[in-house]
Amino acid sequence: MWNRNSRVPGSVQPVYGAQHPPLGLSQSTGTSSPAKNQKAKNFDEFQQCTHDAWEFSNDDLTALGLGKVFQDVAESTANSVIENHKKINKTGFSSSPTNAANNGSSRQQSKARQEFDPDVPETYPRPNSRERDKNEREAIKLRKFEEVLSEDPINIEKLRALCWNGIPIKLRPISWRLLTGYLPTSKSRQKETLERKRKEYFLFVDKIFNGTTDFNQDTYRQIKIDIPRTKPLIPLFQKPQIQLMFERILYIWSIRHPASGYVQGINDLVVPFFTVFLSEVNGYKYVDDLDISELKEEHLRSIEADAFWCLTKLLDGIQDNYTFAQPGIQSKVSALKDLMKRIDCGLHEHLEDLEVEYLQFAFRWMNNLLMREIPLQCSIRLWDTYQSEPEGFSNFHLYVCAAFLKYWSRELKEEKDFQGVLLKLQNLPTYHWRDNEINQILAQAYELKCMFADAPSHLQNNSS
Template sequence: MRPLRDAQLGAFTFFASALPHDVCGSNGLPLTPNSIKILGRFQLLKTITHPRLCQYVDISRGKHERLVVVTEHYESSLNDFQKQVQTVSPERVLQIAYEALEGLEFMNKHGMVHRALNAQNVLMDGKGKVKLAKFGLYYMTDHGADVDFPIGYPSYLAPEVIAQGSVHPRDPSQGENPLPSGPKTDVWSLGVLLFELCAGRRLLQNIEISERLKFIITLGCIDDIVTVLAEEHGCLDAIRELPENVLTLLRKCLTFLPSRRPTPAELLVDPVFEGVSCLYAPFQQPVGLFSSSLRCAHLELPEDISQLCKDDDEEYLGERAIDEVYHLWCLAGGDLEKELTNKEIIQSKPPVCTLPNFLLEDGESFGQGRDRSFLLDDTTVTLSLCQLKNRLKDVAGEAYYPLLEDEQSSLSQSNSSNELSCTVMLPLIIRERDTEYQLIRIILFDRLLKAYPYKKNLVWKEARVDIPPLIRGLAWAALLGVEGDIQAKYDSIDKDTPIPTDRQIEVDIPRCHQYDELLSSPQGHRKFRRVLKAWVVSHPDLVYWQGLDSLCAPFLWLNFNNEALAYACMSAFIPKYLYNFFLKDNSHVIQEYLTVFSQMIAFHDPELSNHLNEIGFIPDLYAIPWFLTMFTHVFPLHKIFHLWDTLLLGNSSFPFCIGVAILQQLRDRLLANGFNECILLFSDLPEIDIERCVRESINLFCWTPKSATYRQHAQPPKAQGDASTNGFGKTANYYSSDYQDMPKTDLSREPLELSDLKAEVSPRISAEDLIDLCELSVGGQTKRSKASKPKILAVDIRSIEDFGRGHISGSISIPYSTAFSPDGELVQCPATGTLQSFRGRVIVVISHAMKSAAMTSTLSHTEVMDCSIRQESSLCFPH
């Protein structure tokens, strides 16, 4: 969106038509409320950016189908301009006409018609340029079908609109529905506005509506409508004095028959604007972040950058985008309904005053008449920014222009307020509601994303702190490495030809996150369908599985107006975290994934693992929806956003840690319950603290050996140096790398058959990980006191002879033959005291060949439990 500058934020409200509560659609589901339909269509209006159109910002849905629309606003209108200026020069008339036509023509390119043009809706900015307001009302209400009031003003409506009468669209009692208005409708309305401007008076204002309509209809028999209107209103002399090009323009606009009336695009190239069009440069649509065009082709830098922050009285906030200002206004305590209530636009009535109207047999009526509040009140209320500016008054000017390469530009050092630097340590939900903090983060991410992909590493660095909700969609795309002309690729995919999957998609969409107003709208369903179908068509080797719609939901919600980006993010996300999950036969992939997850539970919580295995509550019963949808089927969207902010920083093994963290939150209840109770518990999952889950997931991720989560069905290795392999930076140790991305050596772990993998309770690690673990232990001793215990205990279960020939320094020898009988039963628990002293630490079991891995895994796990060491984790390392 463009900067706020001299504009203001305005809000207006109206009601959508109420639907009967006892009527269902053809699919048996309740009808979608009209307010939801309007909310879905409105989203497209936020993308319509043009210098001659007031930018739409947001829409909110209230009680009783009330909608409040936030838009760019200016106090001055064409009506005020007429009052201030007695006579308007012909040159000024042509300029206003040309600017209005530019806005109308741009709307028409996007399939929209204004239909509500009047002097109040043609605003003027600080430079006197035209800004068309409320241009989206006709579009968002589906040509007036979703509201109980007509769209447009009788004095300005074109004859063909008046000829249709007051038939409400989609009214079955009225026969065929009226055709929606076309671009030529606005040309007539503009002609009336220009005539009023030239004549210096308003047309048909003091005449009854019925008389106005009759008069306009009679104009169809007249050749020169302009002359007749001038005679009717006593301004013939003023009209005759106009230059010929202005008169020609008026006559073309006020052509009675639509077939002869020009469109806005045709008028813009008409010779009447020959001396005006050269004053205006053609509008160029800003280049998006993901395209093949140069984003900085027309970039101009000031000669002295230091001058940007020199003026202490400069309005820095005005240089931020309109949607940013509105977002900050809401964080600073802005309340739309409160603003409208203070201006008496919203008026509450006691229930006794809202009783329905009813008639007695003698014709006497009682109760309320038609509530006028449900009709359109086109008053736009200006939202005051004083409270927001007071909140941001202590933010220094330098904060609006952060230096990305300066070491002193980090948040904790560059802010003038010490309180702001402490905000980083607060919980995420508080940070997201802090006005000053969000301003700093939004500005920083905005600059980094504009430099994407060249500042990709800095985007990763800042994302580790947090991601501003306002920029989350683009930030996720950057973390997923989306690049190139995504729109062209998306457009090249056939999303219209029927395919067998269409039926399943149609069934799944109405059940996917339908509590959300945006995704439950018809526009949301349509976009869902297109993005999912594009993915299915473009991945012929994969199939549609139930759960794919849930995966799509977060990306579609964040990029509702950019289907191509939602598709691109989804296409990058699935190979990274769900590689081959959507094969036609994915059983081997799922089973390996669940087995590794089960081993992760055993590694981090042996007691819980043993209990779940004893009662038969295996991950197959509850974890498939978790991982197949990456928890989107489990949590609502607002929790998924916080969860995925961190998930995207990790590699393909990070979901294991999230799953273990969820189980640890439910640990006490799981340990106290049996199989049936656990099934009931997961059928209606209790409330999960997502911030705690994220925090514990990171801790688990950082202290899990990378080879412990090795899967042979994971995504093949990528090129080294990818930022995604080090998502948590310096806060994590070497474990944060993805084992699949590491170069294979003689010390690397080899894949196992699924049957062998299932036979092992605890995970294996590679020799590389064992060496690193030992180095960490030594390093820990040197940094701490000499009495500090090492982080791991290496248990060597080879024979005494093999142990004597060579072993890991500090390891203890517990030969397998002394601990177990030949049939695999535990005989004794040697070295009990040593194992007890390693309570809460990692135990690495070193054995001979891989064929004995299952038995050694049983040894290590059984020993841990039999010796009452409840916090150990055991690893099986093949010698």
């Protein structure tokens, strides 16, 4: 494949300029940044001079300087308490019987004092209506999922409709198995299917991975290089036992799919499946809190097999992204460019004026499904919707990328040169993102899909 054997991942090579610094570095570090040079005239030239565009992920970085923030908050709170006590003294609020008789019941005075002074113990708690409403909505949502999943056979269309807005964490593993088509909707067949498919996967391990004949050393070598780059800031994915599981999944998939073979970036796509199925056996903790030694071997085997089969189902729908010259990605990048002409002409013209090619940043977005642009938990939330949309990982992903690019429009327009725009696009500050930001992107993506998916002429008219 074109993007193998990269010496320095995460960089655009000399045809586009010097290497950009790793994530989190800037010009102030003294590291050279990409400078506009000559551009590749076609995709062949691009693939010859482009590395795999790997960087440290944004999702595991933490905000810096929190100590100063906490100190400021503490001082502000202390000053507020002092001022509130002054107000209470001026207004004469007291819990004495005399004042209670003159000014109303003691309950009313207690509430009045609490309005002025947050330090006063709250004898009569006031419910947080926003939190209460959220909990009620989550409870209703959970009940709806449980009702659908209790049916036999399970109505997959009802399940898809519910999953669009996100899946409750405890029901995500079974929902993903159903949505990918790995798990049958008939409950009488589910246990037998899982046992058979898991056994079949480990027969592949014995025959293909552990076999001594026809072992593809080139493919295995590239996989070995890429595995440590998979979520490098999450300790779990740096453990040898987990990396071996990923090696087996990727090698077996590549040997069974010779039309494409292994392509850099596919390693990222194992992570959401692996994390979701892992949550079933680790008490739904985040992967940072997991001690792999606590897990049983039989659980790890099931997770590995399920991740393999679900990855296979996913890649079957976007196979042209990974065949020779990756035509699926090329067409999607071109479609993104046409779409941006219509929905944000100002940003599109800004990129054109600075000679920033969409291929320089959007190739990775399409190749890795934004896995390297947003936190892992955001990717998992995004995949809830992708699996509920028809051709979600291919067609709907285009509109998500358009909404994602438009989200940064103002900041990108403020960058005045090629170098600034490209560095911004390669280091977007999404490490703090949660479901709210993803829901906003998804809402706009759905709006774009409704406007353009069934009306391709909209992309052609007035697109100059």
